[in-house]
Amino acid sequence: MSGFFSKERITAGPNYNRWLIPPAALSVHLCIGQAYAFSVFNEPLTRVIGIQEALPEDWKLTTIGWIFSLAIVFLGLSAAFAGKWLEKVGPRMTMFTAACCFGGGLLISAIGVELHQIWLIYLGYGVVGGCGLGLGYVSPVSTLIKWFPDRRGMATGMAIMGFGGGAMIGSPLSVALMNFFSSDTSTGVAQTFAVMGALYFISMVIGSLAIRIPAENWKPAGWVPSEKPKKMVTQHHVHIDEALKTPQFYLLWVILCFNVTAGIGILGQASVMIQEMFKGGISPEAAAGFVGLLSLFNMAGRFIWSSASDYIGRQNTYFVFFALGALFYSLLPSLGQQGNVVLFIAASAVIMSMYGGGFATIPAYLADIFGTKFVGGIHGRLLTAWATAGILGPVLVNYIREYQIEQGMAKADAYNFTLYIMACLLVVGFICNLLMREVHPKHHLKPDTAGNGQ
């Protein structure tokens, strides 16, 4: 059985069509992206016993909120700790494990809902499912980088765009399934979890079966690497453990963390923020439309910005993210005060595209700085920045806003200070990006160990 999953078994022949790899990666990312749509279950989970309305013995929203938080924490932890294992066993084994964890996690959660045991949902979706998220996120990305040495940004953008798109599929699919299964005696959540667990398991297994890795020293036919080494693109490889000893890893960690923090700051509050900043001008329906528009720009930005980074360079791409992002964040309060809805929406949409772009371009940036051999494991460790930002972003926005309102500030004005803080975070990100240099040769893998993927 281990032979079937081994790296040798999935090493592609010389004529393999590399364009079959992106859909294999998308098969996984479109499934795990469902995590971002988990909030559609929040309200139905508060009335599992009461069915029509929440009863005192039903779960509270604060209890349910921990499910998603746990999943994101375990996404970061599994990606960070499974990095070496991922590089050792290869993408098929990792993606299959991710399928078992994510599909199995949903099935455990279905049992948890049926028995009304919250700990089973924490364990199922939060811990087991979260591990599936981490493994499923990192594995296809590093494989794509190896298949597309000429277009690393575009390749990783395709997969990570799938993660954004997964929420767009997961949300309406969940609602449709809950409507189908709901009855006088059930909210339909348990059945929906079970069906989605089975569907996602099948889709992710298809991805794991289709994935291939290129042979050692494989290059796309007709592609000749530039003889003149490109600035900030290494031809060497840095081991996972060695990468942690370089300042570049920590600079990239801050770059990702602050870019994501700023994005989450606006994404998590978008609906309420636009309604409060344009009091009476934006209906709740229009605010929901605003959130939908931001999701579309978030997804499109993942592909467009990462593809653009192949031409303008990773460092320049992040310069654009941070400079433009800081400028637009600083402009949002005055656009709100002027009542300029169109420019407010346009600036927010561009900010969201750069939030998505930041996620999608970072694996290619890592491959440029640390080489492609261990990029999966290094990417996994860098994703702890995402988990940190997942806490930092909402905390900054919520707590500062609450504090200001308690001090007597108008709700519409309470966002301004947090928006300026986000702009400051992006300025710090800009400086970190400015400090990025090539890794010192002492960290490079010695040629005699370069073939060893341990």
Added chain:
Amino acid sequence: METKPTSLGRYVVAILFWAYVLIPLAWGVSQTLRKALLLLH
């Protein structure tokens, strides 16, 4: 350029595989787009 599929069957497999991921994605995007159009109201 990279190696091209040498037979019709390989082209069909590639197209079907892409369709398998792009059709659900297009459905999800259309659902979100419908929601985004509410901004015009």
